[in-house]
């Protein structure tokens with residue numbers, strides 16, 4: 094099979110140009126005679142590359158100078174524990190939005206460390222602000238801007254008076270954002286950044302230094318920041334690939350260009366779903382995710398045939414998450430518009446034959 098369009102929710106498709114560059118540099122990076130994978134993270138060459146990756150991310154996201162950028166282990170999920178350990182004490186109250194599977198997991202973990210007030214709970218739509226119960230004394234507010242599984246998205250951040258903590262795993266770099274509205278932004282890499290195992294944490298400096306005494310040292314953001322994310326050996330190759338992805342985004346015209354590209358793809362796909370009674374998407378149109386598009390077939394007994402035929406057509410990993418069922422097309426930055434067009438053509442043809 095030639096290279097296919099991979100609609101996986103994560104680990105997800107990476108830009109082909111990035112993969113080709115990594116391939117060309119695999120055995121001998123920058124004339125060092127070795128792969129990045131085989132190189133000391135303390136070497137001059139590696140440190141320069143790592144710094145460049147951070148600088149490029151700062152540039153494309155417009156990260157202000159009073160924020161630290163951390164390259165950490167453990168994906169987004171380790172941050173579910175790190176957040177309460179770095180930002181609260183056991184008797185504090187923290188606010189969490191419960192809008193889907195991922196925010197719910199973040200809550201479950203935080204509850205082991207701190208008193209969690211659930212601001213609102215709905216896994217199908219984001220409740221209106223009139224339905225939120227924010228506490229008056231929260232140390233921070235946590236939310237998940239894009240719920241990867243249900244395909245529901247906050248189109249703008251909630252307005253709150255305390256540090257806002259956002260799990261941007263499945264939406265980071267998909268469009269411009271104003272970083273200064275957030276206390277902490279974090280994301281697992283395997284959707285819009287690079288290979289799994291790496292997470293990025295962007296934290297406002299004044300929030301550092303308050304970690305609990307018993308915080309594991311590798312989860313302590315201040316320690317990570319003081320050591321330029323090299324307290325121990327970082328996920329070196331993932332960091333390198335992330336840097337190539339940041340360069341690629343910059344070359345494409347930055348996050349503004351990504352936003353245009355993503356909005357075009359998403360609106361084409363939703364329009365195709367809405368236009369064909371054979372398919373449906375349950376999400377309120379104003380909250381539909383640009384990145385993850387779940388949809389169901391009118392007759393679910395055709396699901397396995399749909400998956401079998403789409404795979405043969407080079408459209409991979411369209412099976413929906415078991416919580417939602419049906420299908421899900423994840424269309425992150427690296428998914429070309431032709432991939433979405435090929436999916437739409439396949440869907441229309443399938444509906445014609447079986448509808």
Ligand SMILES: *Cc1c(COP(=O)(O)O)cnc(C)c1O
Nearest residue numbers: 168169170195241260262263281
């Ligand atoms: C994928 C995802 C996670 C989990 O990321 P890991 O790196 O596997 O821990 C968490 N939150 C959101 C919103 C996700 O999409």
